[in-house]
Amino acid sequence: MKTITNFLFLLVAAVCFVACEKDGDKIYLNSIEAGDLMASESEVVLSQDNSKDIVLSLAWTRDNLAVSDPNVSTPDLITMTLQASTASDFSSAVVESLETSLSKVYTGANLNTVAKNLGATPDVANTFYFRLMSKTGSNMEPVYSNTVTVSITPYTIDMSVGYVLDTKQADTGLTLYSAASNGDYVGFMGVSGWYNYYLKEGDGTIWGNDGVTGTAFLMSSENDSDKRWNFWFPGRSGCYYVDVNTSKKVWSALYIPSLTVAGDVAGEMTFDRANVKWTLTFNAAQAGNVNLKVSGIGRLYDYSTGTEKSDTDENPGIETPVGFVQSGENLTFGGQAGDITVNVATAGECTLVIDLSNPKQWKAEVTSGSSEPEPVRETLYMLGISEGEDSWTFDNHLRLYDEDNLGYAGVADVNSPWGYQIAIEDGNWGDVYKLGEGDANAGTLAFGTENNIPAPDGGLYFFDVSLKALTYKLTALGSEIYVAGLNKLEDETWTFEPLPAATTAGVFSGSITITQPSAWSFKIYLFDNNWDYVYGGNGGKLYYKGNGITDDATLAPGTYTLAVDLIHATYTIE
Structure with a gap:
């Protein structure tokens, strides 16, 4: 020893x-x-x-x-x-x-x-x-x-598939593909602006954004929330070609705003974000093969461009030609368009479909009839939430904020002794959601059932409704909401400044002082030190979980009155 x-x-x-x-x-x-x-x-x-x-x-x-x-x-x-x-x-x-x-x-x-x-x-x-x-x-x-x-x-680990996880690291069902199983995963995703995600490899390694530098499109697999953040897309919703390279520790998002078809079939295609497909309806004079080309101009976002202000013309991304080429029964994607031959089974109305949902197999086909994607509704209506039994109207709105989950949010001044219903179309009293199960605070929705959704005691409430999950949730508001982000530089901590309720229900108003433009804009928060319930906005309109308000960048230093109307989702600075 x-x-x-x-x-x-x-x-x-x-x-x-x-x-x-x-x-x-x-x-x-x-x-x-x-x-x-x-x-x-x-x-x-x-x-x-x-x-x-x-x-x-x-x-x-x-x-x-x-x-x-x-x-x-x-x-x-x-x-x-x-x-x-x-x-x-x-x-x-x-x-x-x-x-x-x-x-x-x-x-x-x-x-x-x-x-x-x-x-x-x-x-x-x-x-x-x-x-x-x-x-x-x-x-x-x-x-x-x-x-x-x-x-x-041990069992075989498939390193050819990368699994897309949500912000809570739960599986979304979306995947990217690495044909050579070399850590380079590619594929198309249909996402909303600022969509956040992680990528998990077959061996269980989870990749996210490098939290140490905070630079967009740089990657880290550190199992530490301070060192590994979630990836985030630019602020533009739609179709993206995604390339996640774990060996180089970088990823990129190529935004494709439109695709054009030329040849025997011509026109502008429509993107079905939920199903990751592009479609074009046309009339076929006869059955048989048709030859065409599909091309467009994409906008590439990577570590050199970042994502800041990418929902505006200030950061349009790198202009990148895109196109598809036929390879056997499948399509390949690149910078140039090649000849594609598809078969039309019968004459008449048809739909050309470019299906990008399976990263292992992109394909083009023609189906009979029209299959244009149904547009997502921007507004829901709360019938009976603030009126008596005989004076229900379509004046109280919930507005779309999460297209992927059909999430709608809004604020209402509740006065509803008979309960309320949620309508999907202005003036349509028949197509409404009522109570599935639950109480005045939260529950499930059902279409066309007998009982109204129970309402809470009178007052101001925030509503969050998902037509995908068929759920509703209410949260009572207090006598103040909060402003955060004014006059802040990049490295400064945000503080919550109260904005008291005015005499009109749903309106909050108070003085704000602007000394300099905020580096990150400013936002409206419904509760003190709670980052979840947040409104951004622009042009006098508020958007739940939207981008920050940038009006302070155009205003001279001084004291102003900020008025926020949560029921009508508007704001003024005077």
């Missing part, structure tokens, strides 16, 4: 020496004593079914520094590293993880990733060896625990 007499010992035990040398005693700090390592299983068979389950646990006793005087305690100087290898002497590839506790658990996905990184053969039993390496410093020899052996059968 080695006796430590170097600088490390002097630092750790200096006080002990001073105290003990009065009695003529010396204390010796010796090398660490290895702990014992144990495994919960000796054999593990992995599959997609148990990828989220805990399949293996390792535990160990604490490694301790030995000291000659049992009455003297030692500081915690030990670093512990768990090692895994397919070689019993750990001479080949080793996967390491720094540990701070006395145990480690693996889910099926975690353990399968370890197996992949060690080059284990999928779908057969492989012998794995685990041990704990402990050290007291970079200049000291490590001490190893006993080695435990576990038979692990």
